[in-house]
Amino acid sequence: MTEKDKFIEKAKENIEKLKQLKTEIHGTDFLRTWDHTKNDLEAVVYVAQALENMIKANISCQVFKGGLAISNFRDQSTRTRFSYSSAANLVGLANSEIDESKSQVAHGETVRETANMISFFAEFYGIRDDIFLGEGHKFQKEVSDAVADGFKQGVLNSKPPIINLQCDEDHPTQSLSDLIHIAQYFGGLENLKGKKIAMTWAFSPSYGKPLSVPQAIIALMTRFGMDVRLAHPEGYDLIPEIVDLAKKNAEENGGKFTQFNNMEDAFKDADIVYPKSWAPFVVMQERTKLLKQGNAVADQLKQLEKKCIEKNKEFIECDEEKMKLTKDGKALYMHCLPADITGVSCEHGEVSAQVFDKYRIDTYKEAGHKMYVISAMMLLTKFKDVPELLTQLIKENTPRKKAD
Amino acid sequence: MTEKDKFIEKAKENIEKLKQLKTEIHGTDFLRTWDHTKNDLEAVVYVAQALENMIKANISCQVFKGGLAISNFRDQSTRTRFSYSSAANLVGLANSEIDESKSQVAHGETVRETANMISFFAEFYGIRDDIFLGEGHKFQKEVSDAVADGFKQGVLNSKPPIINLQCDEDHPTQSLSDLIHIAQYFGGLENLKGKKIAMTWAFSPSYGKPLSVPQAIIALMTRFGMDVRLAHPEGYDLIPEIVDLAKKNAEENGGKFTQFNNMEDAFKDADIVYPKSWAPFVVMQERTKLLKQGNAVADQLKQLEKKCIEKNKEFIECDEEKMKLTKDGKALYMHCLPADITGVSCEHGEVSAQVFDKYRIDTYKEAGHKMYVISAMMLLTKFKDVPELLTQLIKENTPRKKAD
Amino acid sequence: MTEKDKFIEKAKENIEKLKQLKTEIHGTDFLRTWDHTKNDLEAVVYVAQALENMIKANISCQVFKGGLAISNFRDQSTRTRFSYSSAANLVGLANSEIDESKSQVAHGETVRETANMISFFAEFYGIRDDIFLGEGHKFQKEVSDAVADGFKQGVLNSKPPIINLQCDEDHPTQSLSDLIHIAQYFGGLENLKGKKIAMTWAFSPSYGKPLSVPQAIIALMTRFGMDVRLAHPEGYDLIPEIVDLAKKNAEENGGKFTQFNNMEDAFKDADIVYPKSWAPFVVMQERTKLLKQGNAVADQLKQLEKKCIEKNKEFIECDEEKMKLTKDGKALYMHCLPADITGVSCEHGEVSAQVFDKYRIDTYKEAGHKMYVISAMMLLTKFKDVPELLTQLIKENTPRKKAD
Incomplete structure (x- = not known):
């Protein structure tokens, strides 16, 4: 053949x-x-x-x-x-x-x-x-x-x-590519039931990243019976209606949806982790208002972003320590790319260079679908x-x- | 079949x-x-x-x-x-x-x-x-x-x-699309002879719109024996040679070409109306000179435009009142798009929202050719x-x- | 047929x-x-x-x-x-x-x-x-x-x-197009052996033109046994390793590689001339450093360019006088285009209008490959x-x- x-x-x-x-x-x-x-x-x-x-x-x-x-x-x-x-x-x-x-x-x-x-x-x-x-x-x-x-x-x-x-x-073209990626990893869509996926907020030096990826993941993966674990610090909520949808999807499809306020808890025993930054919900709302007013409020926008970065001194990053908490210490790391990699693309980022490098090729394949x-x-x-x-x-x- | x-x-x-x-x-x-x-x-x-x-x-x-x-x-x-x-x-x-x-x-x-x-x-x-x-x-x-x-x-x-x-x-790709549009409306090119089309200037808050559409219309439609009626306020002349050409075309093709200085007269008994803004001829000449000098004269250019807008306080718009003057009150309204629609895309524009909305789909089809x-x-x-x-x-x- | x-x-x-x-x-x-x-x-x-x-x-x-x-x-x-x-x-x-x-x-x-x-x-x-x-x-x-x-x-x-x-x-897509051009001119690749080609620096009012074209020409034409003659004023060196490569290529392929410090000497008895401007090597090095620092050093960059233009008061141009020095006074003139043409695209340029116009169509064909x-x-x-x-x-x- x-x-x-x-x-x-x-x-x-x-x-x-x-x-x-x-x-x-x-x-x-x-x-x-x-x-x-x-x-x-x-x-x-x-x-x-x-x-x-x-x-x-x-x-x-x-x-x-x-x-x-x-x-x-x-x-x-x-x-x-x-x-x-x-x-x-x-x-x-x-x-x-x-x-x-x-x-x-x-x-x-x-x-x-x-x-x-x-x-x-x-x-x-x-x-x-x-x-x-x-x-x-x-x-x-x-x-x-x-x-x-x-x-x-x-x-x-x-x-x-x-x-x-x-x-x-x-962000359906992303989340469905992600779904294909994990379906291939676990040998088919039918094997995803019960698998633990941790969608967790991570620090990034840039503000204003959309909420669409985490929302896409929690809404989609719950429909395939997965055990979806969402984690983020206070203030980083997703659109409430979509969180409710994830809950409903989990119920209807024999899945699970749990929220945590730190990466560690969400990572525990996870089969898959998806640590990624997104903007604070309130900031996004405020930002939307300011952006609509155009250049006139450029200063206010900068101040808003500065205030957020100051407040958010805690650099939450996916590193090797945290990966050890996952299933057998070797969950599949995912990212929609480009990732903010500590010491590579920025001083402090979403993921350590060691972790990213181990899964770099996997994330490339993920994107290829x-x-x-x-x-x-x-x-x-x-x-x-x-x-x-x-x-x-x-x-x-x-x-x-x-x-x- | x-x-x-x-x-x-x-x-x-x-x-x-x-x-x-x-x-x-x-x-x-x-x-x-x-x-x-x-x-x-x-x-x-x-x-x-x-x-x-x-x-x-x-x-x-x-x-x-x-x-x-x-x-x-x-x-x-x-x-x-x-x-x-x-x-x-x-x-x-x-x-x-x-x-x-x-x-x-x-x-x-x-x-x-x-x-x-x-x-x-x-x-x-x-x-x-x-x-x-x-x-x-x-x-x-x-x-x-x-x-x-x-x-x-x-x-x-x-x-x-x-x-x-x-x-x-x-603007031949426009005027020939327009020709197809009206040919289909009246059942064929052969039926256009004698049909009255009013190409008329209308107010727009923007200055500097090219003269090519009205010129294209009067030069083309006269060749198909139409009764072409051009109207514009003083100072909004088209290129003289093209106006002469329209006259000649009308003569040679059994059509008619008449000029008016107001929309109402041109609209009287019209089968088709094409109200559209264009820049004053003298302004276009002046503007061409200034534009060639680049940024150095940006201020002069702005003053020129301001002066024109001030002078042109009369908002000539195609509204339902004026449409009543046309043949049976229901001439075909045409526009090359985008139209400046009063109360929609600007405070005062070329056409009222009522008139435009009635013919919106027609103008879309016109563009589709x-x-x-x-x-x-x-x-x-x-x-x-x-x-x-x-x-x-x-x-x-x-x-x-x-x-x- | x-x-x-x-x-x-x-x-x-x-x-x-x-x-x-x-x-x-x-x-x-x-x-x-x-x-x-x-x-x-x-x-x-x-x-x-x-x-x-x-x-x-x-x-x-x-x-x-x-x-x-x-x-x-x-x-x-x-x-x-x-x-x-x-x-x-x-x-x-x-x-x-x-x-x-x-x-x-x-x-x-x-x-x-x-x-x-x-x-x-x-x-x-x-x-x-x-x-x-x-x-x-x-x-x-x-x-x-x-x-x-x-x-x-x-x-x-x-x-x-x-x-x-x-x-x-x-710049291999350029130099190979050039090679096809001269191969067709002389009736085949096999006829290029021994033909004299003068790759010479010429004045241009613009600074910062890459060195890649002259480097491409001397490195490629020496491989086809041509007699390559490189000429430029002091300070306009090419990357030394590539000049060495040209020498080696000439030796290995029965060609010749000679350097001159003026256009006239290089033109003597040449079958082909390729007068073209490029930036001074030292300037390119300095410029690379400055460009990497971004807008902050924009002033220094301008001063560097100004200094170079001042220093370089000698307008070296390919004109009819210099063309007379070439083989039978009618070498093939080449250029990768666009050329800086004296009196056409600038006050002083790489080539006189008379010379360029004579070979304009040839340079167009050269580009067509x-x-x-x-x-x-x-x-x-x-x-x-x-x-x-x-x-x-x-x-x-x-x-x-x-x-x-």
């Missing part, structure tokens, strides 16, 4: 699992994992894995000949930006990014109008909008409504599904019968790269 | 009409509508409509496998930028935009040299240059001459046709026998999106 | 020559010409020429269906940027550029991490990093090591070859049997542009 055949076999297994699922994802957006059924989320996982295996088997997955995948990054991005443009290219689309500074958006044009104006040839519309609490998800909904109306009114040939590339509430997760969201929201579509691609077996 | 078959039928009708036309567009640039015969303009309309129907029939129109469509936006753009990159993608090219700030153009490199340096793999060269009176068209001609010389001298494999994405004189107009310009300037090319694409029937 | 057939014949001749060469380039990066055997360099030339002929024969050369060619331009670029995106498109890839200002690179993320994060779907990784002496090549090596490790560790499906789009030491050189580097570093690959493409004969 050749290498190629092995990957094709694996892809076929992924497709078989996919066939078992009754999904409701076709025709929807992908905004938050909690907008979707568990079957839909599993479908994303299996399609992503199938695509990864098909690409490794050198099978072209370009299902489009012409069409755009548009994107709007309202915040900096490297990983997600390249994952999105890779995913677009993988399915046969050109990535076209709207730069609001170069467009008339900056001139007060309405969201509704712009959304339609750039979507005439768009198959997908990816958005990152994660800076302001209470804004990002709202904006994505607004764009979704705008293009849905455009399609209904005959302006657009189709409604491009919106893909959330991180908002103030959720994202382009396939996005491709999977694209296929599942757009095509009715994805198992059939993938089967057809395997049958056609068009080489992505000409034979060597 | 399936949906697909219906669109194929429509495309074939467009191609039949195209076949009747003797065109001279192959091998030319598309800089201004008045550089082309009426047949050429009709050909753009029919090819654009054929392509729109073929895309709706899920037929791939990628006639290139490799090659670039380059673009140079010397002014902000959203709609036209995405229309151009969509058109490039539709015909199978990659869009590659030159950013003059990131290139050595900023270092005084000559237009001639840059034009050739970026065109080695370019099939088309789109340019927006609409800020300075007397500059935009000149620059496009310069680029055209440069690549024509490059081709003649054996530097380039072919001469990329230049496509005007708005200059100081004309642009990508097909650009694609049509691409095919017609590049390929000798476009009817045959389109017929071949329909025969091949390669799905743009894999079957669901 | 049709035009198409003629180009196919030529391409086949290029492929025949290629078949004679035993190469070691597959699986490597292309960082500096001196990292490669002479056979490898000749292979780049023949593949580039074959591709150019195939494109002229309207044969699609897209060997990929999906995949990215990523690029990182840490300095301005027009020619090389478009050459790289053209090359990517030519072989079937999408070009995706990392903009460090829009990414978290700016936040201290390590080179190693970013290199992997953007390479999950990358087939090639082009880098320009030419500003700081001692930095550019080092950075490219670091990226190469990072992705090599990523591949070894299972993070990446393949290791994207790094393509040097100009570093502080070499670059996209094919980059495509050739792509194919040769990635595919084992390139002669077979090209032969297969010719056999398939897929039209790049649909028949007219």
Whole structure:
């Protein structure tokens, strides 16, 4: 059996699992994992894995000949930006990014109008909008409504599904990549039940990191029956509704959700740890108010950040001592990257260099699933019968790269 | 008959009409509508409509496998930028935009040299240059001459046709989209004869809007025998040569061209109204002089704009009262977007919220033709026998999106 | 014989020559010409020429269906940027550029991490990093090591070859384009032996031009047995190790390498002249130190540049008088463009308007090879049997542009 055949076999297994699922994802957006059924989320996982295996088997997955995948990054991005443009290219689309500074958006044009104006040839519309609490998800909904109306009114040939590339509430392309990572680590989604995952706040010299990653993790992992342990110092709360959601998810899926106020307790006997910094909730609220007022209050913003850093003298870091508390002292360390590494990228950071270096390659692999997760969201929201579509691609077996 | 078959039928009708036309567009640039015969303009309309129907029939129109469509936006753009990159993608090219700030153009490199340096793999060269009176068209001609010389001298494999994405004189991708919009509204190009279209100045809080849209409209619509009514307050003249051209076009094509100094008179009994702001001609001339001097005269520029706004206290707006003056009170309202909407995007604008909202979807559809107009310009300037090319694409029937 | 057939014949001749060469380039990066055997360099030339002929024969050369060619331009670029995106498109890839200002690179993320994060779907990784002496090549090596490790560790499906789009030491895509240019001028690589090429410093009003072009020329042309004549005023030395390399190359390949301190002596009896400005070596060292300190020392940087310009009152320019010194008064003038042309782009420059204008078209053609050189580097570093690959493409004969 050749290498190629092995990957094709694996892809076929992924497709078989996919066939078992009754999904409701076709025709929807992908905004938050909690907008979707568990079957839909599993479908994303299996399609992503199938695509990864098909690409490794050198099978072209370009299902489009012409069409755009548009994107709007309202915040900096490297990983997600390249994952999105890779995913677009993988399915046969050109990535076209709207730069609001170069467009008339900056001139007060309405969201509704712009959304339609750039979507005439768009198959997908990816958005990152994660800076302001209470804004990002709202904006994505607004764009979704705008293009849905455009399609209904005959302006657009189709409604491009919106893909959330991180908002103030959720970061689904990240958390689903994380899910694939741990599913592979533990030998399958079915083995995650009862596994302890510690999502814990860690110190960072930068203020204003979004809450979306920890929120995404606690909301998603509880649905797979995991024992989710959230820890953070006082003042670093997440959005209360999402914490409640995590509790509910745990109850409904035979999982567990517990909160701690320090990293050590959360780490005890953990199978997985995810130490990561995020901004204080109150600061984020205050910051959102200030940011909306623009440059005029730049000084106040700086003072706010300074006050926070002063107050937060305790450098909570994931180091080897703390890792010893985890299951057999060797929990899987995870991070969405880039991590603030003590002594490497900053004086005091989220993780010690020793711990990070041990798991560096793992975190890189974790990140590598994202382009396939996005491709999977694209296929599942757009095509009715994805198992059939993938089967057809395997049958056609068009080489992505000409034979060597 | 399936949906697909219906669109194929429509495309074939467009191609039949195209076949009747003797065109001279192959091998030319598309800089201004008045550089082309009426047949050429009709050909753009029919090819654009054929392509729109073929895309709706899920037929791939990628006639290139490799090659670039380059673009140079010397002014902000959203709609036209995405229309151009969509058109490039539709015909199978990659869009590659030159950013003059990131290139050595900023270092005084000559237009001639840059034009050739970026065109080695370019099939088309789109340019927006609409800020300075007397500059935009000149620059496009310069680029055209440069690549024509490059081709003649054996530097380039072919001469990329230049496509005007708005200059100081004309905005042909806009006005031809507008033409398709009204042709569809009135049931065909042949029904436009005698229809009254009021191109009228309206107030806007922003100064410095180009004159190219009103100029494009009066120069183009007069060629289709329409009754074109231009209205603006004193001082808001268009380029005199283009006004003369509109008169001549009207005479030669059995149309009419009349000038008014207020919106009301122009609106009387109009079938179509196009109320839109533009800068005072004298201001544009003055502004061009100042802009050329750069930051040193920023203060003078601001004072000039302030003076204009003060002088222009009269807020001329298209509201429901004025719409009542039009034919049966229900003329088709048009705008190239984004419109300055009173109470929505500004305090006082070009149009009232009530009027705009009634026609909002129409203006969106109007904008939707642009990508097909650009694609049509691409095919017609590049390929000798476009009817045959389109017929071949329909025969091949390669799905743009894999079957669901 | 049709035009198409003629180009196919030529391409086949290029492929025949290629078949004679035993190469070691597959699986490597292309960082500096001196990292490669002479056979490898000749292979780049023949593949580039074959591709150019195939494109002229309207044969699609897209060997990929999906995949990215990523690029990182840490300095301005027009020619090389478009050459790289053209090359990517030519072989079937999408070009995706990392903009460090829009990414978290700016936040201290390590080179190693970013290199992997953007390479999950990358087939090639082009880098320009030419500003700081001692930095550019080092950075490219670091990226190469990072992705090599990523591949070894299972993070990446393949290791994207790094393509040097100009570093502080070499500019191989330029010098190999130059080599093709002179090979065509003199009827083949085999005719270059003994030809005199004068690489000479010329005055420019701008300070800080990299040393990479003159270094690239003296290191490459000496390998083809040319009589290389380097001339520059005191203080304008190149990196000493590369000058030594040029000497060694000349000895080993039956060539000659001589240094002069004025343009006139170097021009005497030259077949080719390449007058071009570069920064004083000591200034570049000093400048590198200052640039690393950022804005704080902006004043010192300006003073340094001012001092240099003052000191350098002698305007050394390539004019018609000096051209008379060359072989029969008609050596081939070369430049990597853009040239500083006296009276055109500046008051005093590298070359007089008379001389430049005579060779303008030649310099344009010289630049036109670059996209094919980059495509050739792509194919040769990635595919084992390139002669077979090209032969297969010719056999398939897929039209790049649909028949007219």
